[in-house]
Amino acid sequence: MKGAEKIFAEVALEISPMPAEAKREKEFALEICRILEKNLKGEGVECAFVGSAARDTGLKGDNDLDLFVQFPRDKSEDYIVKKTFEAARKIPGEWVTHYAEHPYLQAQLGAFKVEVIPCFRMAANGELKSAVDRSPLHMAYLQEKLTPPQRRDVRLLKKLLKTAGIYGAEISIEGFSGLLCEYLILNYRNLETLIESAAKWKAPVFVDLEGFYIDSTQPEFDAPLVLIDAIDKKRNVAAVLSETNFHKFVSLCQAFRRRQSRDFFFRPATKAPSRNEVAKKLKARGTHFLLLSFGKPELVEDILVPQLRKTASAITREMRAAGFGVVDYAYYAANNCGVLLELASSQRPSVELVQGPPVREEAACVNFSKAHSAALRGPFVKGDRIFVEERVTERSAKKFLSGLLKDARALGVGANLSAPLKGAAVLEDAELNSVSDDEAAELWKYLSARDYWL
Amino acid sequence: MKGAEKIFAEVALEISPMPAEAKREKEFALEICRILEKNLKGEGVECAFVGSAARDTGLKGDNDLDLFVQFPRDKSEDYIVKKTFEAARKIPGEWVTHYAEHPYLQAQLGAFKVEVIPCFRMAANGELKSAVDRSPLHMAYLQEKLTPPQRRDVRLLKKLLKTAGIYGAEISIEGFSGLLCEYLILNYRNLETLIESAAKWKAPVFVDLEGFYIDSTQPEFDAPLVLIDAIDKKRNVAAVLSETNFHKFVSLCQAFRRRQSRDFFFRPATKAPSRNEVAKKLKARGTHFLLLSFGKPELVEDILVPQLRKTASAITREMRAAGFGVVDYAYYAANNCGVLLELASSQRPSVELVQGPPVREEAACVNFSKAHSAALRGPFVKGDRIFVEERVTERSAKKFLSGLLKDARALGVGANLSAPLKGAAVLEDAELNSVSDDEAAELWKYLSARDYWL
Incomplete structure (x- = not known):
């Protein structure tokens, strides 16, 4: 990879925090840490400034800025949360409670977004x-x-990945x-070696930095x-x-x-497509689009997105089972939530x-046989089950999908989405x-799907 | 199952050969056996009348009538075939050579179809x-x-199964x-017990008459x-x-x-449907039918049918992969060979x-990326592969299928069918x-598929 290092050096200048900026950040974080430790005097607490900054x-x-307040292991979770919250709230700022495995606090303090997270000391x-x-x-x-x-x-690797959306x-x-x-x-010592190696990766790839499994x-x-x-x-850092x-x-x-190029790190901002462009591209495909659009419930992304994914895949499964040809589908959470279905045709087979x-x-x-005595064909045995073939009364995709929503619960959609889906x-x-516009941009993303490096 | 035995007795009268008929058959077969043994004097041969008769x-x-001519095990296959053929051909009749694992002879002798099969003595x-x-x-x-x-x-079981087409x-x-x-x-001692047991069968069912595996x-x-x-x-008699x-x-x-009934043994002959009925039923389904019809090659059923099956399934797979919605398909060897495809629509998605x-x-x-640089969407990575989405130029099912036939070999159709398929x-x-009419009857079979007992 001739020339890679030159590009790396150039790009690094543009994406790294200025030394003065980094220093200010560090000093500010350590100052907050000292205050927290002081406020928790006698608790046997250490505060650690961790994370990428x-x-x-x-x-x-x-x-x-991530600040971890480490407590001795004999305390209870309730206790360390309560104590940490009291100590942090003495620092002026709008402290907001967030919930991960247990609650933590977040505030914008000047230029910095500070998170204060209680935890236990661990070896x-x-x-x-x-x-x-672990942090x-x-x-x-x-x-x-x-x-x-x-x-x-x-930093370069993060920017490379960020640009690629991964x-x-x-x-x-x-x-x-x-x-x-x-x-x-x-593990790979530098970015160049990582790229050279990863270009040849064949799944599954096993990386054991500390050689824990070298003899087993x-x-x-x-x-x-x-x-x-x-x-x-026992933990796979790449599990997600x-x-x-x-x-x-x-x-x-x-x-x-x-082909080494700085383009891998910087992509021109895609300009918002005009409504006309979206409409033209939708129509040009000659397929049938259905969009399920509904209000976005107040949920953190980590809860909303999996439910949305589950909903989209349940709907697609039902449509396919009913005989609709699903070309592809997508889902998004923009100002509204959306599930987009692209079908071969607006009608299913008869x-x-x-x-x-x-x-x-x-x-x-x-x-079953009695209930389907007027079937078009059957009943007959196929494999280990019996089947019939029935004439389809509702062939319209739109009507069929609307029908599905009436009993969204039975579809197995996410618990928090069955209510909003009713009003979809x-x-x-x-x-x-x-x-x-927000949703049109999501449609555009679907219509122009492409991995730019290919 | 009250009343079953009465039905069994009645049906048995209708389906069993008359005692005189059975006796004549047996005598005739043994007579032919005696002649074969005489013609093979000095070869250490025994002729056995086996089979259901x-x-x-x-x-x-x-x-x-199946006659097995058993030779000592030290002879070669060529030898026993040659000797058997010479011996059988001395008996007046039109002896025709057939091929299974090795050749055997068949002739219509009066009312009987006689098969003479050379084999080796076995313990x-x-x-x-x-x-x-083994026979x-x-x-x-x-x-x-x-x-x-x-x-x-x-005999009753065979008739029951024959009527059900299995x-x-x-x-x-x-x-x-x-x-x-x-x-x-x-194994089940009688038909009634077999029916009672089989009604409760859950696959896999294991029957070991002689208890070979009782301790293993x-x-x-x-x-x-x-x-x-x-x-x-080592052999599963039900392998097929x-x-x-x-x-x-x-x-x-x-x-x-x-519900015990003699109807399980006798079904009214289905009258040939009128062409009008077939046409009406085809049209009423509202789907799109394609029939590939081609000359039947001169092949025994055991070779023709698997090739036909392979062809039908290869065509269906290709049509599905190309985006056609295949409702169902069938194949048959009537006076012509046919592969019938029922599609959701005459066009595939765009x-x-x-x-x-x-x-x-x-x-x-x-x-691949270069070759598809003008793709509708993509290229993009999905799973471990790259994909593109292309606009479909040939949407017609009929034209697409005709195109497939031009290179029937590449489809993986049976070796003996690629030539006839070219003229399909x-x-x-x-x-x-x-x-x-012959083929219309096959279409009717497809259109009226039903297991009558359900």
């Missing part, structure tokens, strides 16, 4: 009392191991977490990438990474290896195969032109 | 020299074990062989019904029986148990997802009204 692996403009490979207890150990480990050039490469362990992304980036650079069998994690946590050998995103990264690394009970359930088979609008084809 | 388990009008559970060597052992075993009432029940181990049926019927009656683990045969051959413990036909039998037995190579094959991915006619919808 602390390790100098964050991108410019990323002003999140490497020791027992967790709560999921966040201070990660901090200590990485602070010691990562050299300054490696910190630069972590950075972040959020459930809506299923990509590479910051910690995973740091471990990868540490590797555990089975059923993931394309297994990266054993250096401070917890999806198969597609693993392969996107491999493909991205191959492309970078073929006949439908209806699955009956297994032959061994005699009584159920008798009832079902738009078809040209009606999609009436959605908000 | 010999065991009195055949149906009325079934005039097949129970001994080593086979050829697949037919004389089966004969000896069943002749000793089957009581006269059981022979009657074998009698016969031919590849076009995948049903119950005559031998399987005999073993089943032997049952072998795994991966079949819904495993019936261990009493004279060869399909999952569907196993369950058809279960379902049929349940139905008979619910867009098509095209699968590219796996990401790990970098060069192939680069080529592709008929759609109303054009199906022009097929022969």
Whole structure:
């Protein structure tokens, strides 16, 4: 990869926080830590400034400061939450409670978004009392191991991934977490070697930084990438990474290896498409679009997105089972929530195969046969079940989908979505032109899906 | 099952050969045997009259006589075939050579269809020299074990299965062989007990008449019904029986148990449907029919039918992959061969997802991306592969199918069918009204598919 280092150096200048900025950040974080420790005097507490800002692996403009308040292990969770909250609230600011495994506080203090998280002290490979207890150990480990050039490469890797849309362990992304980036650079020594290696990755890839399994069998994690946590050998740091995103990264690394360019780090902002362009592209496909649009419930992304995904996949499954040809589908949470279905046609076939009970359930088979005595074909045995073929009375996709929504619960949609789904609008084809700009942008994303490096 | 025995007795009278008829048959067969043995004097040969006629388990009008000429095991296959053929051909009649594992002869001698089959003498559970060597052992075993009432029940069982269309181990049926019927009656003692038991069968069912595996683990045969051959413990007599036909039998037995009736043994002959009825029913379904009709090659059924099945399934797979909604399909060998496809619509969707190579094959991915640079969407990574979406240029099902036939070989159709398929006619919808009566009857079978006992 001739010329890669030159590009890395150039890009790094643009994406790294200024030294003065980084210094100010660190000083501010440590000052808050000292105050928290003072406010918790006698509790045996240490406050740790952790995360990418602390390790100098964050991108410019990323002003999140994570402060972990570590308590002795003999305390209860309720106790450490209560004490931490009291101590933090003495610091002037609008402290807002957030909930992960247990509650924590967040406030905008000047230029910085500060998070104060209570946790228990933990030893490497020791027992967790709560999921966040590892963070201070990660901090200590990485602070010691990562050299300054490696910190630069972590920043570059994050930017590369962010540009490709695969950075972040959020459930809506299923990509590479910051910690995973740091471990990868540490393991492969630098970004260039990581790219060279990842371009040849064949799933499953097993990375065991600390050699925990060097003399024993590797555990089975059923993931394309297994990266054993250096401070917890039972944990796969890449557990969230999806198969597609693993392969996107491999493909991205191959492309970078073929032609080094700063374009991999910076993409021109895609201008919002005009309503006309969206409408034209929708129509040009010659398929049938249905959009289920409904109010966005007040839920954090980590709860909303999985429910939305489950809903979209349940609807698609039902449509397919009913005989509709589903070309593809998508879902999004913009100002509204949406489930987009692209169908081969606005009507399903005029006949439908209806699955009956297994032959061994005699009584159920008798009832099924009776109930379908006027079937178009059947009943007949196929495999271990009986079936009939019925004439389809409701062939319209729009009407069928609206019918499904009447009993959204039975579909197995997310618990928090069954109420909003009842009031959902079902738009078809040209009606999609009436959605908000925000939603039109989501339609455009669907219509122009493309991995730019391919 | 009150009243079952009365029905059995009545039906048996109608389906059993007359005693005089059976006696004549037996005498005739033994006479031919004696002649064959005389003609083979000095060869150490025994001729055995085996099969259902010999065991009195055949149906009325079934005039097949199977004569097995058993040679010592030290002879070669060529030798025993040559000698048998010479000996049989001395008997006046039109002897025709047939081929199974090795050649045998067949002739119509008066009222009887006589088969003369050379084989090697074999001991129970001994080593086979050829697949037919077992038949004389089966004969000896069943002749000793089957009581006269059981022979009657074998005939009843065969008739029951024949009426349901699941009698016969031919590849076009995948049903119950005559031998399987005999073993089943032997194992369950009589037809009534068999029906009672089979009504409750849950696959896999394991029947080990001779208790070969009573003290050891049952072998795994991966079949819904495993019936261990009493004279060869490594063989499953029900190996040919399909999952569907196993369950058809279960379902049929349940139905008979619910309402005993002679209707299970005799169905009114279905009158040939008028062309008008077929046309009306085809049209009424509101779907799109395509019929591939081509000349029937001169092949025995055991070769033709599997090739036809493979062809139909390959075509269906290709149509589905291309985006056509296949409602159902069928194939047949009537005076012509036919593959019938019922589609949701005469056109496929306007867009098509095209699968590219796996990401790990970098060069192939680069080529694929180049070749599809004008794709509608993509290229993008999905799972471990890249894909594009292309606009479909040929949407017509008929034209697409005709295109497939141009390279029938590549489809993986049977070797003997690729030539006839080149000259195949592709008929759609109303054009199906022009097929022969023979083929119209096959269409009717498809259109009126139903298991009458359900």
